Structure formats: structure tokens, C-alpha cells
Amino acid sequence: MIVVMKAGASQEEIKDVIRKAESLGVQTHPIYGENRTVVALVGDLTRVSREIFNAMDGVADTMRIQEPYKLASRTARPDNTVIEVGTVKIGGPDVVIMAGPCSVEGRDQIIEHAHAVKEAGAHILRGGAYKPRSSPYSFQGLGVKGLEYLAEAREITGLPVITEVMTVEALPGVVEYADILQIGARNMQNYGLLQAVGKTNRPVMLKRGLSGTIEELLMCAEYIASNGNYNVMLCERGIRTYETATRNTFDLNAVPVLKQRSHLPVVADPSHGTGYREYVPAMSRAAVAAGADALILEVHPDPDNAVSDGRQSLDMKDFAQLVVSLRRIAEAVDRKVAPPVGAVSPVAA
Ligand code: PEP
Ligand code: MN
Numbered sequence: 001m002i003v004v005m006k007a008g009a010s011q012e013e014i015k016d017v018i019r020k021a022e023s024l025g026v027q028t029h030p031i032y033g034e035n036r037t038v039v040a041l042v043g044d045l046t047r048v049s050r051e052i053f054n055a056m057d058g059v060a061d062t063m064r065i066q067e068p069y070k071l072a073s074r075t076a077r078p079d080n081t082v083i084e085v086g087t088v089k090i091g092g093p094d095v096v097i098m099a100g101p102c103s104v105e106g107r108d109q110i111i112e113h114a115h116a117v118k119e120a121g122a123h124i125l126r127g128g129a130y131k132p133r134s135s136p137y138s139f140q141g142l143g144v145k146g147l148e149y150l151a152e153a154r155e156i157t158g159l160p161v162i163t164e165v166m167t168v169e170a171l172p173g174v175v176e177y178a179d180i181l182q183i184g185a186r187n188m189q190n191y192g193l194l195q196a197v198g199k200t201n202r203p204v205m206l207k208r209g210l211s212g213t214i215e216e217l218l219m220c221a222e223y224i225a226s227n228g229n230y231n232v233m234l235c236e237r238g239i240r241t242y243e244t245a246t247r248n249t250f251d252l253n254a255v256p257v258l259k260q261r262s263h264l265p266v267v268a269d270p271s272h273g274t275g276y277r278e279y280v281p282a283m284s285r286a287a288v289a290a291g292a293d294a295l296i297l298e299v300h301p302d303p304d305n306a307v308s309d310g311r312q313s314l315d316m317k318d319f320a321q322l323v324v325s326l327r328r329i330a331e332a333v334d335r336k337v338a339p340p341v342g343a344v345s346p347v348a349a
Contacts, residue, residue, distance in 0.1 A: 002076055003039040003053045006060040013058025014039065020056065024048050027226070029071055033079045040065075040076045042226060067261070069218040071225040072232070077263040083203045083231045085160045085179050087341060088123045090203075090233060091265030094338035095330045096294035098162055098267070099319060100126035102309035103139065104146035114153035116316045117299055121323035123341050124180070125150070125159040126296055130166045131308060132186045139307045143170075147177035154179070158342045162205060162296070168196045175200050185237055185272070188212050188220050198227025205233040205267055205296070210240045210248070214257055221264060233265045234258050235296065236287075238273035247275020247312065250283055255290040266291070271298035271312045280314055281322045288329045295326075 003017050017039050018028045026043040041048065050062040067073045082091040090096050099122035104110045114125045129146025131139060142149070150161045160179035165171050166187060174181060180203045187193055188209035197204050204224055208217045221232045236255060238248025250273030258266045268287035270280045284295050300306040303313040314322065327337045 001041045001045055001048065001050065001053075002063050002065060003041065003059055004061040004063065005037045005039070006058050007036060009037065009058035009060075013056070017053060017056060017059065020052065021048075024052075029225075029230075031071075031077050031230075033077055035079070036060075038076065040071055042070045067218075068215070069222040069262075071230065072218050072221045072262045072264055074261060074263050079263060081230065081263045081265060083233060083265055085124065085203055086158075088160060088338060090267075091293050093335055095288055095292070095326065095335055096124065096338050097122045097323065097326070098124040098126050098294060098296040099299045101300045101306060102271075102298050102313065103128045103131055103307050104142050104149055104163075105307050106142075107149045107152065110146075110149045110153045111156055113299070113301065114157045114159055116301060117319065118157050118159050118341065120299075120316060120320035121337065121340060122159065122299075122319075123338050125153060125157070125161045126163070126182075126298070127153075127161070128164050128182075128308075130164055130170055130174075132164070132166055132184050133308070144173055147173060151177045160341075165193070165197065168193055171196050171200070175202055178202065180205055180233075183207060183220075185209050185212075188217065191223055194220055194223035195227050198224040198229045200229060202229075203231040203233065204229060205235050207235040207237045207269070208239065208251075208254065212239070214254055214261075217254075218258075218262060221262070233267050233294070234262065235267040235269055236273070236292075237269035238275075246273075246279065248273055250274055252283075252286055252290050255287060255292050259291050265293040267294040267296055268292040269296045271296070271309065271314075275312050277303065277312055277314050277318070280312065281318065281325070284322055285325060285329045288326055288335075289333055291333070297322075 104127040131141035162180035164182040165174040241249040270283035300313040
């Protein structure tokens with residue numbers, strides 16, 4: 001249920017609603033939107049009637065949220081959630097580009113890649129330090145060393161970093177170094193991990209599971225939000241179907257569906273979505289045209305020698321060209337690609 005407060009409701013009136021709800025044994029989540037404050041009530045609401053709250057001072061209305069995901073739903077928050085990572089805003093009018101190698105391969109490599117992707121127009125640096133590989137004999141990532149190198153690349157270039165956290169045990173280390181925590185497709189329904197990242201204050205990018213439905217993805221986002229962390233991005237990275245011409249079936253339907261059902265920013269990953277670098281530019285443009293708030297792309301200066309996912313990694317030249325074309329696509333759908341990180345905006349100057 002959501003309790004919609006009147007435009008001029010006082011802090012005391014909001015607190016009264018929270019106290020009342022808590023006395024009835026339900027969890028409360030105040031959501032401060034641009035035009036209104038709502039208090040979302042979650043938990044067992046079978047014995048909680050709307051009338052109790054409708055009668056309270058400062059309350060404009062109450063509504064039952066029909067969807068099983070409550071905090072992630074647009075009903076709870078009609079305005080888009082905008083997640084701020086340094087100076088980068090994800091979920092606002094500007095399209096954000098996250099780019100970098102699949103894996104952090106070494107110190108000099110990640111610093112060189114960070115400079116190169118920044119130069120080409122990326123806003124956030126990606127790179128895996130913990131890698132979920134199909135084979136236990138494949139490269140598993142550099143672990144803590146990889147995190148340290150990512151942090152150093154951020155210090156030098158100013159690009160915030162996103163990296164995957166695979167286990168609850170590794171979480172404190174990843175939180176120490178990363179600006180955005182990535183939950184990989186294979187961990188979408190790792191509820192213990194979702195609860196743990198929900199208790200941190202770091203933004204989270206949650207990837208859709210290999211056979212996860214859109215509703216399951218939203219329920220997993222709900223696990224994170226219900227633990228207190230509302231800064232969740234939803235990432236479409238392709239699902240497994242009978243099709244073998246591409247690595248995954250990149251479900252672009254998910255983009256408008258998620259934008260309709262949820263206020264959370266939507267990220268598209270055409271690298272894992274297609275698995276082949278020659279398809280990545282077309283599907284990146286399609287994702288922006290479909291309304292994605294951000295792209296996450298695998299980029300490597302020497303893709304054929306990348307330690308992981310080289311086949312789907314763009315080289316620097318193709319990535320730079322893609323960014324140029326994305327600017328035109330973004331404009332065609334009344335958006336723009338976010339200004340480069342570190343640049344002074346013309347309005348502020
Ligand atoms: C990755 O981003 O490198 C990755 C492993 O992605 P996914 O979890 O989508 O397979
Ligand atoms: Mn990868």
C-alpha cells in the first residue's frame with residue numbers, strides 16, 4: 001500500500017504515518033518525489049485498512065499496489081529514479097555510457113583502457129575483478145588486486161567504476177573500491193547477496209538472469225530496495241532461448257516494459273546480449289532508441305587477445321565511432337548522450 005501525503009504535509013505528519021504503520025507491524029519506506037511524498041507500506045498488509053490512514057492529518061490518499069514488486073513499481077514512485085554517481089546521473093534525460101574490458105587484466109592495462117574509453121566518450125569504467133566463468137579452469141579475475149587497479153584508474157581519469165560482486169564474502173572489499181556494484185546474471189536470484197547489497201549505500205546494477213522473466217528481475221530489485229538501498233539499475237543483457245546465431249537473445253522488449261512498470265533506470269548490455277562485436281553497434285543504437293538510460297559495453301584495444309569475452313568486445317576505434325552515432329540516435333528520441341566526465345557544463349560555466 002502507498003500512503004500519498006498532501007503537497008504541504010509536515011514532517012511530523014509524515015512521521016505519524018510511519019509510526020502508525022510500524023505499530024501495525026509493517027515496514028515503511030518514505031519516498032520523496034519531486035511533487036509528492038509517499039510512504040510505501042510493505043509486508044503483511046492483510047489486516048491494515050486504507051481507512052486508518054485516510055483519516056490521518058496530512059494524508060491525501062491511499063492506494064493498494066497491485067504488483068508483487070512494491071518499491072520498484074511506478075505506482076510507488078511515478079517520477080524516474082535518478083542515480084548520481086559522482087557527477088554522472090543515470091536515469092535522467094541524458095544517456096550514460098559505461099565501457100571497458102570484460103576483465104581487469106593488469107594495472108597498466110586498466111589505466112590505459114580507462115584513458116582510452118574516456119577519450120572516446122565513456123562516463124563510467126567497467127571491468128571485472130571477480131569473474132563468473134563457466135569453467136573453473138578459466139581466468140577467474142584478479143580479485144582484490146583488480147579492485148585496487150580499478151580504483152587507481154578512477155583516481156587518474158576521474159571515471160567512476162562499476163565492477164561485479166559475486167559473493168557476500170567479497171562484498172566489503174568491493175564496496176571499498178567500487179562506485180557501482182554489479183550483480184551478474186548468474187546471481188540475479190542469489191537472495192542472500194541481494195539482501196547484503198541492499199544493506200549497503202552503493203548503487204547496484206542488477207543484471208537479468210539467463211532465464212529470468214521481467215517480473216522476476218523486478219522482484220529481485222525489490223529484494224535490494226526492501227533492504228533500504230533504493231539505488232538500483234535494471235540491466236537487460238540477453239536471455240537464453242533456442243536461438244544459437246547469437247550468444248543470447250537480447251530482449252529489447254524489456255526496455256519499454258521496465259520503463260513502464262518501474263521508476264528505476266534501465267541499462268542495456270548489447271555485448272553480452274549479442275556475443276559478437278559486429279552486432280554490438282546496431283543493438284546499442286536500438287537500445288538507446290528503445291529508451292535505455294545507459295549502455296554497458298565491453299571495449300578492449302586488442303579484443304582478440306582479451307582474457308575474456310574478446311569476441312564481443314569492440315576495439316577503441318569502433319567504440320569511438322559508435323559513440324558518435326549514439327549522439328545522433330539520442331537526439332532523435334529527444335535525449336542526449338551525457339557530457340564528458342570532468343567537463344564543465346555550459347550552464348554552470
Ligand atoms: C560481465 O559483465 O562481464 C558478465 C559476466 O555479465 P553477465 O553476468 O551478464 O553474464
Ligand atoms: Mn563479459
